[in-house]
Structure formats: C-alpha cells, structure tokens
Amino acid sequence: MTLTETDGESPRSGEGGSLSPLRSDRVRAVYSGLLTAILDHRLPPGTRLPEDEVGAAYGASRTIVRAALQALAHERLVIVEPNRGAQVAHPTVEEARQVFEVRSLLEPRAASLAAGRATKADIATLRRHLKQERDALAAEDRHRAIALSGAFHTRIAEIADHQILAGFIRELTSRSSLVVALYWHRQDTMCERHAHAALVDAIGSGAAERAADLMRSHLVDLLSGLDFSRQPPQPRSLAALLGAR
Ligand SMILES: [Zn+2]
Numbered sequence: 001m002t003l004t005e006t007d008g009e010s011p012r013s014g015e016g017g018s019l020s021p022l023r024s025d026r027v028r029a030v031y032s033g034l035l036t037a038i039l040d041h042r043l044p045p046g047t048r049l050p051e052d053e054v055g056a057a058y059g060a061s062r063t064i065v066r067a068a069l070q071a072l073a074h075e076r077l078v079i080v081e082p083n084r085g086a087q088v089a090h091p092t093v094e095e096a097r098q099v100f101e102v103r104s105l106l107e108p109r110a111a112s113l114a115a116g117r118a119t120k121a122d123i124a125t126l127r128r129h130l131k132q133e134r135d136a137l138a139a140e141d142r143h144r145a146i147a148l149s150g151a152f153h154t155r156i157a158e159i160a161d162h163q164i165l166a167g168f169i170r171e172l173t174s175r176s177s178l179v180v181a182l183y184w185h186r187q188d189t190m191c192e193r194h195a196h197a198a199l200v201d202a203i204g205s206g207a208a209e210r211a212a213d214l215m216r217s218h219l220v221d222l223l224s225g226l227d228f229s230r231q232p233p234q235p236r237s238l239a240a241l242l243g244a245r
Pocket of ligand 1: 149152153192195196218
C-alpha cells in the first residue's frame with residue numbers, strides 16, 4: 001500500500017493536483033461497491049452515506065471512503081455537501097427530463113457509429129449481453145437486470161469507438177438509473193429486451209440509420225415509462241440497504 005492515510009483529517013490529495021481520485025485499489029473497491037449498489041438500486045436516491053458507516057460496511061478508512069465519494073460526486077451520482085455529508089443524488093423532474101433529452105440526442109449517433117464499426121466479436125459480445133439480461137430476468141434478479149440494461153447502452157457507445165461520446169453516455173446512463181429508481185412506474189425493468197435485440201440485429205447488419213432510429217424510439221419509450229407525479233420512496237438506513245440483496 002502506498003497510502004498515506006491517517007484515518008481522518010489528512011488533506012485530500014486529489015485537490016489541486018492531477019491525481020486520479022481512484023488512486024488506489026482500496027478506493028476503487030469502495031467506489032465500485034457503492035457504484036454497483038447505486039446502479040442496481042440497492043442504494044436509492046437520497047440515501048445518506050455517512051463516511052463512518054460506509055467505512056464500516058467496506059472495512060475502509062474515512063480517507064479512502066472520502067476519495068470514493070468524491071469520485072462518485074464527480075460523476076454526479078453522489079452529492080457531497082459541506083456540513084451535511086454525502087448522499088446518493090436525487091435528480092429533480094427537470095434533471096430527469098434533461099438526462100433523457102440529451103441521451104436521445106447522443107445515443108442514436110452512437111448506435112449509428114457502432115453499426116459502421118462493430119466487428120463480429122463486438123456483436124458476439126452484445127449477444128452474450130442480451131443473454132445475461134434474459135437470464136437475470138428469468139431468475140427474477142431485478143438488481144442485476146437493472147444494472148445490465150444500463151450497461152448495454154454503455155457497451156454500444158464503446159463499440160462506436162468515440163471516447164467523448166462514450167464518456168457522456170456512460171455518465172448519462174448511470175444518472176438514468178437514479179431517475180428510474182425515482183420515477184419508473186412500469187412493472188418491467190428499465191429496458192425492453194425486444195428493443196435491445198432489435199438494436200443488436202441492426203448494428204450487426206451494419207444498418208446505421210435503422211440502428212439510430214431504433215435507439216431514438218427506444219429512448220422515447222423509456223421516457224414515456226417515467227411517472228413524474230410519483231412520490232419517491234423514503235430512504236432507509238445504509239446498513240439495512242447494503243445488507244439487502
Ligand atoms: Zn435500453
């Protein structure tokens with residue numbers, strides 16, 4: 001370990017420097033644990049994330065926890081307020097609409113690029129991903145199904161091989177998971193399997209325009225599944241949430 005943690009008040013080495021906030025494996029482990037729990041809805045929007053409780057859950061020091069929380073704040077999944085600590089972000093209706101609006105601008109382009117660039121191996125990867133989504137649904141593993149449906153969109157952006165686009169889409173897809181946790185009212189998980197299967201077919205056959213159209217209508221469909229009049233569920237304690245699988 002190259003860490004210089006003093007479990008408390010050491011200066012944040014990420015500030016003012018170019019060090020990655022995920023500078024150590026231990027930060028990465030806490031970051032990944034929280035990220036997964038946020039994306040698959042075990043930690044709903046608004047959940048408070050006290051440094052000591054997060055530290056206890058992951059066996060990590062406050063310095064490590066703080067760095068992981070800062071990294072999540074950078075991706076707008078966590079809000080860190082000076083005297084109130086950290087909590088899982090809680091997108092407003094307006095933010096939710098904007099997230100989907102920007103997705104509907106960017107993702108058709110990613111799908112179209114992916115159709116032009118996908119290799120046989122990429123298509124095989126997407127098909128394996130579809131199977132994982134089906135398996136998670138069949139096993140009624142809702143948490144996994146939610147996380148996989150978001151990851152499908154990120155994967156298409158990666159195949160498009162456009163780093164800037166992929167970066168935005170990764171962030172927007174993550175934030176969509178918070179939006180869905182708050183405002184989704186359908187019984188099914190976030191993404192229709194059929195929509196994903198049709199997208200893979202279009203990308204696999206190099207049909208760029210069709211892939212873009214399918215992605216656009218898929219996102220319109222997702223937006224129509226959101227109910228902005230819904231009362232968000234009450235947050236529960238962190239310990240109960242991280243223990244609940
Ligand atoms: Zn989808």
